Amino acid sequence: MILKYPVNYIAITGYYKKGIHNGLDLGWSNSHGGMNQPIYAPADGVVVNVRSDYDRTDTSGGSYGNYIKIKHNDRISTLCAHMKYGSVNLKIGDQVKQGEQIGLMGATGHANGNHVHYEVFLDSTKVNPEEYTYVFPDQTVSTNPSASKGLLYYTPAPIPDPTPNPEPIQDEKDKTIEEQKKQIQEQEDKINLLNKEIISLKEQINEEEKYIFTYPVLKTSLYEIKLNEGETLLIKN
Numbered sequence: 221m222i223l224k225y226p227v228n229y230i231a232i233t234g235y236y237k238k239g240i241h242n243g244l245d246l247g248w249s250n251s252h253g254g255m256n257q258p259i260y261a262p263a264d265g266v267v268v269n270v271r272s273d274y275d276r277t278d279t280s281g282g283s284y285g286n287y288i289k290i291k292h293n294d295r296i297s298t299l300c301a302h303m304k305y306g307s308v309n310l311k312i313g314d315q316v317k318q319g320e321q322i323g324l325m326g327a328t329g330h331a332n333g334n335h336v337h338y339e340v341f342l343d344s345t346k347v348n349p350e351e352y353t354y355v356f357p358d359q360t361v362s363t364n365p366s367a368s369k370g371l372l373y374y375t376p377a378p379i380p381d382p383t384p385n386p387e388p389i390q391d392e393k394d395k396t397i398e399e400q401k402k403q404i405q406e407q408e409d410k411i412n413l414l415n416k417e418i419i420s421l422k423e424q425i426n427e428e429e430k431y432i433f434t435y436p437v438l439k440t441s442l443y444e445i446k447l448n449e450g451e452t453l454l455i456k457n
C-alpha cells in the first residue's frame with residue numbers, strides 16, 4: 221500500500237509539527253485546479269468517518285469542517301479536512317479506490333482560506349504525512365522550494381510488455397504457408413507414384429490371369445488344341 225498525495229497540485233502551506241499541527245496543509249494554484257481542485261483518496265480503503273454538512277468557516281474551535289477519514293489497512297488511515305460544502309457524498313462503510321475523487325478543496329471549519337488539511341494515522345497516532353506519502357508521476361509539485369521541501373517521489377515499476385510472443389510478420393507467415401504447400405505437394409507426388417506402381421502390378425497380375433493354362437513344349441511336333449467357347453488362345457515365344 222503506497223499513499224499518494226490527495227491533490228494533483230502539491231504545494232505545502234503548513235508543515236507538520238508534532239502536538240501543534242498534526243497534519244500537512246496543502247494549498248492550490250490558479251493554474252492547477254484553483255481553489256476548487258479535487259481531492260482524491262490517497263489509497264484504496266474504506267470510509268470510517270465523515271462529515272458533509274458543515275457550511276461555514278469559523279476561525280475558532282479547531283474544527284475539521286467537512287472531512288473524510290479512510291482506513292487503508294490495519295495500521296494506516298488518512299484524513300482530509302476543510303472540504304467544500306456540498307462536495308462530500310461518501311458515507312461510512314463506502315469503499316474507495318486510490319485516486320478516486322472524494323470531494324473538493326474548501327475552507328469549512330477552522331481554516332484561514334482554501335486548503336486541505338491532510339493527516340496520516342499510524343496505529344492511531346498522527347504522524348508526519350510527508351514521511352508516509354508519495355508524489356506520483358502524474359502529479360505536479362510547486363516550484364516554490366519552501367512549499368515542496370521533504371517530499372518523497374514514487375516511481376511505479378514499468379509495466380511488462382504484454383506481447384512476449386508476437387505474431388510472425390506477414391512475410392514470415394507467407395513463407396511458412398509456402399513451405400507447407402511444398403511439403404504437401406511432395407507427399408502427393410509420392411502417393412501418385414505409389415498408385416501408379418500398384419496399378420502396374422495389378423495389370424501384370426491381370427495379364428497373367430488371362431493365361432488359363434500353360435503347356436511347355438518339350439518336343440517339336442504338331443499339336444491339336446481344342447478350345448471351349450469364350451476361351452482365348454495366346455501364342456508366346
Ligand SMILES: [Zn+2]
Pocket residue numbers: 234241243244245336337338
Ligand atoms: Zn492544517
